Amino acid sequence: MENTAGMNRIIILGAAGALCCSFFGAAFCDPGSSGAAFLRFSPSPRATGMGEAHTAVSEDAYSVYWNPAGLALVEAPSLAGAYNSSFEDMQTQYFAAAWPLEYGSTLGLGISRFAVSPFQGYDSLGVRTEMVDASGLSVGFAYGKTFLKDEIARPVLNAGAGLKYISSRLDDASAGAFALDAGALYTFRPASYRLFNMPAQEYSLALAVRNLGTGLKYDDDTTPLPSAVSLGVSWRSHPKENARLTVSLDNVLQAGDGYYLAAGAELTLMDLLSLRAGWRSGQDEGSGIRAGLGFRLAAVDLDYSISPFGELGNMHKLGLSMKFGRPKARHPLAGETGRAAGGAVVASTESVQGLEAYAQDFLALAQKDLDARNYAAAAGNMRKAFNIDPQLGAGEWGDREKRLSAVVAGLRLAEQPDRGGFFAPGRDQPDTAAASVTAYLEKKELKALLLAHAAFGADIRGPALFEEFLSIMSGLVKMPVRPGEILPLKALVAKKLETSEKKFLLRDFSAAARECEEALLLDEENALGWKRLGSSYFGLGDKAGARNAYEQVLRLDPADASVLRFMELQGWR
Structure with missing residues (x-):
């Protein structure tokens, strides 16, 4: 249901985007009709290397240009700068800064400067005049904010807007204008589909x-x-533990260029080296192919891209970006997982360690759900953790998820959420049933079955769910139901101790010990149970077991004279 709802939201947003594209199409599809052409050039080497398909990918300071909504994903104060050496002696410089006020709320600054080396001027008759030059400048501010987050505070729906001033000069003629940028970004993370x-x-x-x-x-x-x-879409995944793959596609309508399609991909290895390639349609000169590299160093990131333009030559871009200060990304589970021990800030969401941290956060949520007896939700959060870090599914948590999912499926807790209310704490019957679930998750099958008997026995005229629970637990642990032991917890313990006494008097020490062991599974602090277990073990000749049982008696009742005297006679004290 969760995955379906998420996909429905994507479809709705996509339809809205398509409608927006068609609305603006008439204004944007007249090639050659716009000025301030330098604003059409991508300032980011990373984006250029990916074919300029970056609307759904940008999550750094360059988001001021690409999509202000991406600013909301910036975790730490950031600076970025790029230099573009183009053909015909054209140069472009770009500077951007992002400052998170808090995680999910970020201010941005973008400055773009364009210059052309002096070139020969001509009058209206084609007669040479003096040398002329041209330049352009854009200065703008933007803001991005997160409006929806998932269970572990990862952004889901972001929006942003920006305002900039643009100036353009051709020799002694100049002009200025104000412009608006706006954007939205929605991210869907499937719980289990891979x-x-x-x-x-x-x-x-x-x-x-x-x-x-x-x-x-x-x-x-x-x-x-x-x-x-x-209108852009992107897909991110992790094909290997130390690899990250991003694939993106943009549909663009732009005044001066008309409609074009952009596609790109980025493969990051060891969180150090990024390989990029892309393609853009509608390019008059050259094939439209783009390529690039990125290096993540200790203090800065270096990015480079190349764009061939046929006979005009190649366009090269070089960029540098850096993060400084303390990240603003703080998490509601701070101090409860390795991600934020001691209130420390979270790791970068772009790193392998960040993925492991997110997985641990989902496990922390799963444990909270277990403590609250929300078993269907707990199983779901475990699966979300495994989807991020599959290795967790091969360990202890994987076994717990399988066991818990079997209980959830047997009781139909996911299909009928109201059934979960039967486990609400505060009464003997649901408390005993919850203890049975916990024992089963801990691989204590016999204890789980005995507690299931006691849960049903607490009120045999109560909800039929607990009789069903006993049957399900019997099937899971592959042990038969014992009709004579369907009793409230205290009565069941008392019956087992009574039976153990009878078996002991008949010198059936093995049966007596078994009854005591089962009673102690239900009540570990029962001094009489430990005392009779010690006697049964001694009758079996298991003196080490007997001594240990008697020591438990003295732990619970240090003044038990009969046990003290017996242990002294045996030389155990």
Whole structure:
């Protein structure tokens, strides 16, 4: 149900994006009609290396340009800068900064500068004049915020907006304009489904609108800005423990370029080296292929991209980014998992350690659900943890999930959530049944079965669920129901001690010991049970077992004279 609801939200958002694209299409699909062309150039080498398919991927300071909603994912104060050496002596520099106010609430700054080396000017008759130059500048602020989070506070729905001022100059003619950017980003994380059997998958859908403004006015002529609307999707996964794969696709309508499609992929290895490749349609010169590299060093990240433009040459971009200060990402489970021991901040969500931390967070939620007896929710959170870190499913937690899922399936707790209310604490019957579940999860099958008898026996005229629970537990532990032991907990313990006494008097020490052992499974602090167990073990010749049982008696009742005298006679004290 959860996966279906998530996919439905993606479909709805996608339809909204398609409607938005069609609405803006008339304005954006007139090639060659816009000014401030430098705003069409991607400032991020990472984005360029991925074919400029970045609307649903951006989650750093470059989000000021690509999609302001991505700013909400920035965990620590960040700076980024890029230099673009292009053909025809054109150069572009870009600077961006992101400052989280708190995790999920981030301010951003973006500055883009464009310059062309002086070139030969001509008048209206084609006669050479003096050398002229051209430049452009854009300065803007943006803000991104998270509106919805999942169970462990990971962002699900983000939105953002930005405002910038744009100036453009051609020789002695200049113009200025204001423009608006806005965007939204939705991320869906399936609980258990794994495409290609890859763990920790994320699907993102994003919509961004850029450069919606007043246009640049040179004297009496107004040139529209290169407004654009982008609908992007991305898929992230981890094909190997130390590898991360991102695939993205953008549909873009842009004034001056019309419609084009962008696709790209990024493979990050060992959280150190990123290999990127992409393609963009609608390019007049060159194939539209892009490629790039990224290096994550101790203090900074270095990124490079190359874009071939046929006879015009290649466009090279080099970028540097860094994070500083303390991350703002704090988690509600702080101090309860290895992710945030002692109130420390969380690890980067881009790292392998971050994935392990998220998995541990889901296990912490599962334990909370177990303590609250929300068994269906606990099983679900365990599976979410395994989806992020499959190795957990092969260990102790995997066995617990299998056992718990069997109980949940047998009682139909997921299909009928109201049944979970029968386990609400405060009464003997549900408390004993919950203890039975705990014993079964701890692989104490006999104890689980005995407690299931006691749960039903606490009120045989009560809810039929507890009779059903006894039958289910009997099947799970592969032991038959004992009709004569369907008694309240205290009565069942008393009966077993009474039976043990009878067996002891008949010198059936083995049966007497078995009855005492089962009684102590139900009540470990029963001094009489330990005392009779010690006598039974002594009758069997198991002096070590007898001594241990008598020591438990003295732990509970240090003044028991008969046990003290017996142990002295045996030389045990």
